[in-house]
Amino acid sequence: MTVDMWKNDVDTSNIVAITNAQNTKLWKSKELYEALENDMDYEIEAIKKRYKRELFEVVADQTGKIFDEDVLMVVWARRFVEYKRPWLLRMKIERFKHLIEKEKQPIQVIWAGKPHPFDQYGINLFNDLIKLCSTLKRAVVLVGYELKLSKLLKRGADIWLNTPRLTREAYGTSGMTAAMNGAINLSTLDGWFIEFAKDGVNSFVITPVDTSLSFEQQDDIDATNLMNILEDTVVPMYYKDKEKWLRIIKQSMRDVLPYFDSDRMLEEYYEKLYDV
Secondary structure, three states: OOEHHHOOOOOOOOEOOOOOOEOHHHHOOHHHHHHHHOOOHHHHHHHHHHHHHHHHHHHHHHHOOOOOOOOEEEEEEOOOOHHHOOOHHHOOHHHHHHHHHOOOOOEEEEEEEOOOOOOHHHHHHHHHHHHHHOOOOOEEEEEOOOHHHHHHHHHHOOEEEEOOOOOOOOOOOHHHHHHOOOOEEEEEOOOOHHHHOOEOOOEEEEOOOOOOOOHHHHHHHHHHHHHHHHHHHHHHHHHHOHHHHHHHHHHHHHHHOOOOEHHHHHHHHHHHHHOO
């Protein structure tokens, strides 16, 4: 894709797009892909439950809460900054609490990451979420997002939630590695997700909002659409249609490779930028 950004400058190079990627060798679950290749659905389910138990040990250590491997696990994990909107999931607070607290077919939620030490807005948001989670038995905030915890989160997630405001996300590459570990992406249609997402086939897509609206209006619409997807599609499918749920996991794992592997990215850098 050529961008006409430098059209008034002569003898300059075109701007080209090269999609970011992740190191498959470092991130992907070899045992999940082995189960996928051998068409062993029961093994995929068993591995994911074991991964959830491993993640829940960290949850118990940090928060004292005991999570359930049979309950839908939603994870939002990345930098706490305004445009990534970590608050979006709890914006419709009554609907959110209902999903968390109901006895039949509830959800569990983990927020994880850190705000920048000079970002007071991010710090306040982080603290507000900790305060909210202290009142809910199935919601927690984990401190940190280093490599070990990051892998545990991606392996233990059923849903990998990404909520950037449209046009603000650069790539959001954590969703790639989540897919490599059997987590289904639920995201606004921005960053890498535009090139990957097939709604209801390999992921769940939050309906794109009109970006000419104010931020407040966009946030309100996106929050409503997010809750609609969770209540009407994600939760019922997870609990009542395991066959379809596994079909989406498997298609997600197939679709993320090889295109979103760093080998492809490096080849494109060489071919498009250096070998010209």
